[in-house]
Every structure is written in structure tokens, then in C-alpha cells.
Amino acid sequence: MATKQKTKQKFSKDQWLAIGFLAPSILLILVFVYGFISWTGYVSLSNWNTIVPDFSFAGLKNYLYLFSDFRFQSDLRNMLFFTILFIGAVIILGLGLAILLDKKIKGESFFRNIFLFPMALSFVVTGVVWQWLLNPSTGVNNFLKTFGIEPLWYTDTNILAGFQWGQIEFGVPVAILSIVVASAWQMTGFALAMYLAGLRGIPEELREAARMDGASELQIYRKIILPQLRPITASVVIMMAHISLKIFDLIYAMTGPGANFVTDVPGLYMFETTFRGNYYAHGAAIAIIMLLAVAIFIVPYLWNNRRADS
């Protein structure tokens, strides 16, 4: 009896220690993530649009201003098309390369290392280098000129398949494509690594069994492998979406907002309006809209993961 009570007591002491271990981090997260988000939300509802803080209540004024603002409307268009094209490019390239590398290629690790190394670089380095590579008068373009193509890349102000929508022309800005090239160059390795791990995790027996049943290679991919990779695709989409929705440094280093804001994004606008223009309330409102855009993807995903774990 006595010993039993003793172990019980000890267990609860340990349990308290565990919570004590975790407490500082929880406190930091509550203050610096949730507390600060709330504070930003509060600033976004204030009149603080000068150097001097002014926390008087402005209601939704800053939000209404943004949604009627040409620059912000352009940002939302760019963010939408950048996200779609970037995620599409990363998934197609990453999955394609993973399938190729999974086919017992000689020098597999050599190739894998080449496709993965940009992941070790910063977006600033990528931006600086691709700005040089895609400069309208440089080598890539000299090469393309021999085929009669003269792309302007990131200085192009055309909007593909555009139609007037309110103040902005709605369509894919050509200049965004150059950002997609640079960012896909950097992030494809991530999708490749994920898919390769996924492909290696599919038991060989599964393919063998399908082959025995007379399935063609193409059918095996369509009916067995791709469905098995679905959770990985979900993870890749989540990781890439949260990168693309908040992207700032790559574009800051590569093109800036661009003429007519063809390469502007909310992250860049937030930085410039807050820290260069001292429009803190506008900046805070942009930040809250960015957070909501990310949360739409992330919260259901995290919620599902949590349910799957417990």
C-alpha cells in the first residue's frame, strides 16, 4: 500500500515537472504569437498612420482603404497567380524528378544533390542571382533571341489573358513568371525529397501484385502510386502555400514592386508602407489579411493532423 502511494505521488511530481518544462515555451508562444497577433489586429483598427503612435479607434477604415487601393488589388491578383503557378511548378517538377530518380538511375545521389542544393540558399541570394540571369539583355535572352523570342522577363508589364476588373487588369502578369522560375528553382528540391521518400515507402509487393494482374506501368502509377502519394502532396501544397502567401525577400531582392505593381505582393507592400512610409495601421491591416490567407490553408490541416494523432 505504502509503496503504491509513493509511486503515485512521484508520478504526479514528474507530471508537474513536465508541465514546468513546457511552460516557458507556451508562455513565449502565447505572448509573442497570439498576443502580438492580437496587438497587430488592434493596430489595424487604429488611426496610427504617422510616425507618432495613435491608437484611437478607426473601425474598418484601413481595410476599406486597402480593398479600394490599386496597389493592394494588384497584390492580391499577383499573390493568387503566383501561388497557383508556383505550387503547380514545384509539384510537377518535384514529382516528375522523383519518379525519374526512383527508377534505379546511375548517379542517383549526384542528381538528387544537384536538384536539392538551392534549398540551402537564401531567397536573397536566389533573388540577386536570378535578377542577373533574367535581366532582359543577358545571356539567357541572347540565347532565346536566336529563336526569335525576346522576353522582357521581370520588366514586362503585360498581363496575360487579362480583362479589366475594377481598377486592375485581372490575369497572369508576365513578370510574375520570372518570380515563379526563380522560386521553383529554389523549392523544387523540397517536393523532390518528399516524393522520393514517399515512393521509397511504397512496398514493392504492391507494384509486383499489380504487375501480376497485368497492369501496365502507367496504370500502376495512376491507380496505385499517385493515390498513395496523396498525403505527401497535401504536405507539399501546405508548405509551399504558406511560403508563397507570405513571400517577401525573393521579390524584394529580385524585382521590387515592379512597374504598375506587376510583381508586388502583400509582404512587400506591408514592409514598404509600414517601415518606409510609417503607415502602421495600413501595414497592420495588410499583415492581418496575409495571416487570414495563410490560416485558411493551415488551420484545417493542423486540425486534421491533430485528430489523426489522438
Add this chain to the structure above:
Amino acid sequence: MTTPSHYFARLLKYFILIVLALFFLMPVYVILVTSLKPLDEISLSQMWALPTSIDFSSYVQAFEELGPNFLNSFYLAIPATLLSALLGAMNGYVLSKWKFKGSETLFTVILFGMFIPYQSILIPLIQFLDTIGLYNSILGLIFVHVVYGLPITTLMFRNFYANIPDEMLESARIDGAGFLGIFRHIILPLSITGFVVVAIWQFTNIWNEFLFAVTITQSDQQPVMVALQNLSGSQIVQWNVQMAGAFIAALPTLLVYMILGKYFVRGLLAGSVKG
């Protein structure tokens, strides 16, 4: 059974891989070729040509300009990496081995911090750092990276510790080891790989981070990425110096990747929530 079509398919596979590999390496070639040229050989139309003579002067100039910031990045990344890894290990231990009612929810609450756009906390963060006197200091940046590194390091250690069998802990508990004893004598010795993976991941992220660095620090306190951006944003564009600067700024993380590539990839996979 090598029929002609099999042979063709093999050829096509290697052809695609080689073309894409060349595309992925193209920037490296251009960085190296451009940075080794003297300024008078730099012109946009000649950027593919090899230099007629190798000239390291752009590296000398880039290092003169970036050197102090390069050191700043080390002063920032090393302590921030170590501290956030340590906190992550503690959290990961609790959240994988000492689960309690509501701990899964707490973990999700922590994890959300990994995905937030940092713009959404930046204004109060700067006000806060200013109030406690850490604005425009490397110490302030260290603090920021430790705090906002918590979600990812916690996630990585939690996934890592989940692979340590519970039976091991059970038997230690029967031998009389408690929460701290198990951590010190069982968990920590088994954590070396975990620490390597998390440290590589954090070092790379902190070294490469830009938004915090550019908003929290100025001039002589800036890490190398901000200095590189300033170098390329200046009025006179010296492409050879810029490319040399980009190479210097990228070198530490590239070396980490080349030497510890296996752990780097593990970090990538571990940081993708499901792992």
C-alpha cells in the same frame, strides 16, 4: 530484355535528367564566371563567356564590404541555433513522452506559430524590442529567432523522440528514474542525431532569414543577407562584386549542405509536419 523501346526510354530518362541538372546548375556557373572576371570584362551580353584571366579582386572587395556582417551572421546564428535546439528538445521530450490531457492541443497551438507570416507580429515585436532596449542589436535578433524557432524545433524533436520506444522509458522508471533522470540518462544520449538535424535546419534558416534582419537591425548590426541586398541595391551595379558577395554569403549553408547533406534532407522531411 532490352528491346529498342526500352533502350530509348532509358536514353530519354537520362537526357531529361541531364538537361534539368544543367538548368539547376546554370546560376552556379554564372555566379562563378562573373565573380572571377575583372570589371571591364563584365557586360550583360558576355555573361556566359569564361573570364580571359582569373581575377579575385571582386572577392576582395566583396569581403571588405560584407566581412563584418558575415561575422554578425555567425554571432547570430550559432547561439540562436543552440538555444532554440535546447528548448525544442525539452518541449519535444514532454510532448512525446509525457503527454497529458490537452497536450496535443497545446502542441497544435505551438505549431501554428510555424506558419504565421511574420509580418503579422512585426509591429508589436519592434515596439517590444525597443522597450527592452534590444532593438537594433544582434542580441535582439537572437531572442527573436529563439522564440519563433520554438514551433519548428519542438515539432522536429517531438517527431524524433516519438521513435524512441516507450518500453525503454518504462524500464528506466521501474529502476527509479524520474522525469529529469530519464531525460539526462536516456533521452539526451540518444539525441545526437536529432540535435544535428535540428541544428542544421535552424542554422540554415537563421543564416538565410531576411525580414527580421532587415527590420530589426541597421548598418553595423546587420547580418550578411541584408548587407548583400544593400550591395545589390546600390546605385552603381558592379555585377562581379555582387556575384562574389552572393557566393560568400551562401558559402556557409552550402558547405553545411555538402558536408552534412544526409541530415539536411532529414531536416527537410522532419520539418514538413507529417514527416
